Amino acid sequence: MALKLNRNISPPSSRSDILTLQDLDFGDHPFRFLEGGDVQEVVRWPTKRWDDEKGELITTWRSVRLSLTDRHTLLDRLAGVEKGLRQAFSARDGRKPRAPLFGRRRTYVYAVFNRSDEGAIKPSLLEITSQKIAETISEFHTKLDDKDPRYLAFGPMSFYDIYVRKIQNPKKAGQEEWQRTRYGTEVRRNEWAGSVPVSYLEEFPEDFDFVEQGVFTQEEWDALSNSDLDIGQHVAPQTDDQVLALLVEFPIDLKAASRDGEEVFPMELREEIDSACMKFGVPLLETSTGGVSGATFEEKEDTEDE
DSSP, X not given: XXXXXXXXXXXXXXXXXXXXXXXSOSEEEEEEEEEEEEEEEEEEEEEEEEETTTTEEEEEEEEEEEOSSOOOSHHHHHXXXXXXXXXXXXXXXXOOOOOOXXXXXXXXXXXXXXXXXOSOOOOXXXXXXXXXXXXXXXXXXXXXXXXXXXXXXXXXXXXXXXXXXXXXXXXXXXXXXXXXEXXXXXXXXXXXXXXXXXXXXXXXXXXXXXXXXXXXXXXHHHHHHTOOOOHHHHHSOOOXXXXXXXXXXXXXXXXXXXXXXXXXXXXXXXXXXXXHHHHHTOOEEEOTTSOBOOXXXXXXXXXXXX
């Protein structure tokens, strides 16, 4: 079993078949958090891929993982230009500027059982972009019992389901969906509250039987035992050469629209971003003047449609 049950990384105080909070429908979603909280910083961009059913190119998204320590990568420099452009245009029209698309987005990665998945039971990866949600999960995992601090208030996070709720804030009516969306977490049913020794966070007793004690069903335990999921491998940053190779294979589409139909890059930004991409050697699928930059497309399964 590659997974290390209950290994939990608490979020720092500073601010893919992979599920993200943005992928969830509005409503309640139960998960069993098995391991994680590992930090990665990701940059995503729109590109195109061939769709056999539609017989045309459609918008898709690709992402890369950047080093947590090197803040001067190719995409960091491009994000700096984009940020300045968005701030300048927002100051002119009085709107709050959006974060640069090429800016880093910090995510916290967990291995989970997705209780909403009706397929075969297996651990999968969940990326959480909200530091507040990651902090709450860590608190569930580590909080001491108020009556007896030798025990955990909730127990290890792998012992019970945690619900993630996705809602729209009615007070934000009239704003874009991403501005109205809010997330919350709660534990609704937990037989382990106040009964698990703190020492279990470091190591389980050798004779502790997860199935016999009712933490997992036999099917869940078998799925864990046979899993080769490795969070560390998933969050490892990609090299500059790997980032550039992916950009060459999937060039940036400046004319892309989001799933809500909103332009990812407003018209007034495109020419300047086009120039910055050319300056930094970042491949573009289509320039703001309509030229195509010799991209090729492979008919392969896509996992990052926006």
